[in-house]
Amino acid sequence: MADKTRSTKVKAQSLPGNESAEVLRGYYEQMALVRAFELRASEMYARAKIGGYCHLNLGEEATVIGLVAALEARDYLYVSYRDHGYALARGMQPGAVMAELFGKSTGVSGGRGGSMHMFDMDLRMLGGYGIVGGQIPPATGAALAVSYRSEAGPDSEAVMCLLGDGTTNIGAFHESLNLAGLWNLPIVYVIMNNKLGMGTPVALAAAEPDLYQRGWSYRIEGERVDGDDPIAVRDAARKALEIARVQRRPRILEATSFRLRGHSVVDPARYRSKEDNEAARSADPVPLFRGRLIDSGVIDSAQADEIDAKAEARVTEAVAFADDSPDPKVENLFDYTYATAVANASTALPGDPVVTLS
Amino acid sequence: MTNEAKTNDSIQKSDDGPRVITYRQALNETLRTELLRDENVYLIGEEIGVFEGSYKITAGLLKEFGPKRVVDTPIAEEGFVGAAIGSAMLGLRPVVEIMTINFSLIAIDQIVNHAAKMHAMFGGQVNVPMVIRTPGGGGQQLAATHSQNLEVWYAHIPGLKVVAPSTPADAKALLTAAIRDDDPVIFLENLGLYNLKGEVPDGEQVAEIGKAAVVKPGTDLTLISYSRGMVTALEVAKQFESEGVSIEVVDLRSLRPLDRDTVCASVRKTSRAVIFEDDLLTYGIGAEISATIGEGAFDFLDAPVRRVAAAEVPLPYAKPLELAAIPDAADLIKVIREVLDATRFER
Numbered sequence: 001m002a003d004k005t006r007s008t009k010v011k012a013q014s015l016p017g018n019e020s021a022e023v024l025r026g027y028y029e030q031m032a033l034v035r036a037f038e039l040r041a042s043e044m045y046a047r048a049k050i051g052g053y054c055h056l057n058l059g060e061e062a063t064v065i066g067l068v069a070a071l072e073a074r075d076y077l078y079v080s081y082r083d084h085g086y087a088l089a090r091g092m093q094p095g096a097v098m099a100e101l102f103g104k105s106t107g108v109s110g111g112r113g114g115s116m117h118m119f120d121m122d123l124r125m126l127g128g129y130g131i132v133g134g135q136i137p138p139a140t141g142a143a144l145a146v147s148y149r150s151e152a153g154p155d156s157e158a159v160m161c162l163l164g165d166g167t168t169n170i171g172a173f174h175e176s177l178n179l180a181g182l183w184n185l186p187i188v189y190v191i192m193n194n195k196l197g198m199g200t201p202v203a204l205a206a207a208e209p210d211l212y213q214r215g216w217s218y219r220i221e222g223e224r225v226d227g228d229d230p231i232a233v234r235d236a237a238r239k240a241l242e243i244a245r246v247q248r249r250p251r252i253l254e255a256t257s258f259r260l261r262g263h264s265v266v267d268p269a270r271y272r273s274k275e276d277n278e279a280a281r282s283a284d285p286v287p288l289f290r291g292r293l294i295d296s297g298v299i300d301s302a303q304a305d306e307i308d309a310k311a312e313a314r315v316t317e318a319v320a321f322a323d324d325s326p327d328p329k330v331e332n333l334f335d336y337t338y339a340t341a342v343a344n345a346s347t348a349l350p351g352d353p354v355v356t357l358s
Numbered sequence: 359m360t361n362e363a364k365t366n367d368s369i370q371k372s373d374d375g376p377r378v379i380t381y382r383q384a385l386n387e388t389l390r391t392e393l394l395r396d397e398n399v400y401l402i403g404e405e406i407g408v409f410e411g412s413y414k415i416t417a418g419l420l421k422e423f424g425p426k427r428v429v430d431t432p433i434a435e436e437g438f439v440g441a442a443i444g445s446a447m448l449g450l451r452p453v454v455e456i457m458t459i460n461f462s463l464i465a466i467d468q469i470v471n472h473a474a475k476m477h478a479m480f481g482g483q484v485n486v487p488m489v490i491r492t493p494g495g496g497g498q499q500l501a502a503t504h505s506q507n508l509e510v511w512y513a514h515i516p517g518l519k520v521v522a523p524s525t526p527a528d529a530k531a532l533l534t535a536a537i538r539d540d541d542p543v544i545f546l547e548n549l550g551l552y553n554l555k556g557e558v559p560d561g562e563q564v565a566e567i568g569k570a571a572v573v574k575p576g577t578d579l580t581l582i583s584y585s586r587g588m589v590t591a592l593e594v595a596k597q598f599e600s601e602g603v604s605i606e607v608v609d610l611r612s613l614r615p616l617d618r619d620t621v622c623a624s625v626r627k628t629s630r631a632v633i634f635e636d637d638l639l640t641y642g643i644g645a646e647i648s649a650t651i652g653e654g655a656f657d658f659l660d661a662p663v664r665r666v667a668a669a670e671v672p673l674p675y676a677k678p679l680e681l682a683a684i685p686d687a688a689d690l691i692k693v694i695r696e697v698l699d700a701t702r703f704e705r
Contacts, residue, residue, distance in 0.1 A: 138439020
């Protein structure tokens, strides 16, 4: 089966005339920050500053910025394990995100979650999730809570749940779509289609490779958008969120982009063809958007360089902050096992006696 | 498939002192009380509304509270348990019914990888205040897939609390505590307990999770059990009383956290210990209790700790085979006699 989302054509993206230069410039600043942050994270992983798994948003920056730009502060965001860029775009401090990667106490999750588990209650980013699709039922339940507590309307809260192309094949996705369709929940499921689930192409994994169509058996409408264009992504996401708020109907949005690197930092992606790699490079959304802004006179190339340099400087500061931050204390190991203190909860370390009777 | 419960509970209404009601009624009344008390509490599960629950625990509640507070779900355990988790992250207090503990396996990723982990993994920023009520238990000819006691799977997981009330009074007090707790609580029920009657005090009763109870004091042997096993344990203990053997019975009540000190304090006094459990022997609850006694009361023991647990076989349908595989009073009496004889106990 041919993958209709695959294209090697260089994209021509123009800018809509009604966008303010300040907004466009802001989007590029954020894309540049995510790009610089992820490249540095890769470097820090190679230098063993970062442990565990580390999945990067390289190639996904336009989708990251477009989706987060569509969200209101009152909305809730659930993300997969490829979550660093979303954390930054949603407003987490680069230093605190880097500190989380470094496992430091100043990290956004106190160093307890790492790369896959960026979380900030105040910013309503309710987690990156390490288990593929693990976020989908809870995100659906967050939408249930929104509809439990409030009426539909343009000022309603809504939930956005991100997932990868491979995740559309798991049961939790389909069970959740059924619940959201049945209960009219205010949620937008965004499928980040980067054409590969680890190394498996979409067409080899999905019996319906037009992923935005996968909601039809639950009467959930879907739309595909060019994930390399932040403005197209933002506008499509805004429309879907509006439907969630006002009509209390779930929607699917499929954003297509290319993963510029392997599945995670340690994956050399030898399974990718030369053509695929060329296509990915030619669609790279960061230089593409930079070029659009310069071509349309929003910024000149000196200003673009300045933005890139500023992003680099912020990431350098973030690394310094993470480096200088203290490790979590071993005496706090058991602090968050339970939210409500409970009798007889074990605080034994390996080798400690388990019975405390004298 | 599930078998529908037959309900013929008689409700004794009285405002004076404790009433005698069934375990089922205690659960139903507690759910109602908590729904009235806190509008963030809601019930969610399969067939709990229109059908009033496979075992009729939620009878009458849809009619009284409506479909927002009593949510019937499609057959989608992973989906609706996960949805309950998400709603709890935003501050609702879902009480989930999973029709039997066997079906919880379909939701185990959401329970173990998500509900149990979120508070710790996100650095204490979010709570998951939810209860999962679910019955275990064999003995109803439901065959291998519908007769399991899988509580130990959950008791293994930090971040979860697992409680297992054995009486109507504890059903009320532990369910109240579980609903008001800010952590995910697995609330173990048992098909064999729903019609059990007992005194239940009126008014608010909130148990302390994590505490075992010595429900019958004794001096000669400690008998440890939980949930449905407690019914048999107490019967057998009474029987031995008439033979001049004083058995102390400990009801674990909470499987995580585990009240090791109460168990060990009892065994230090009696010097003999037998564990009666419905789950499988190998890696079962009794294995953990036995290891605990080995560490906390070794010098006081007069005989090896013995466990009476289910035979290691997918539970067959045929009644004689089922009866042979499930631990019963006769098995327990035999083992207690062996322990007494091994220590030359004078009767």
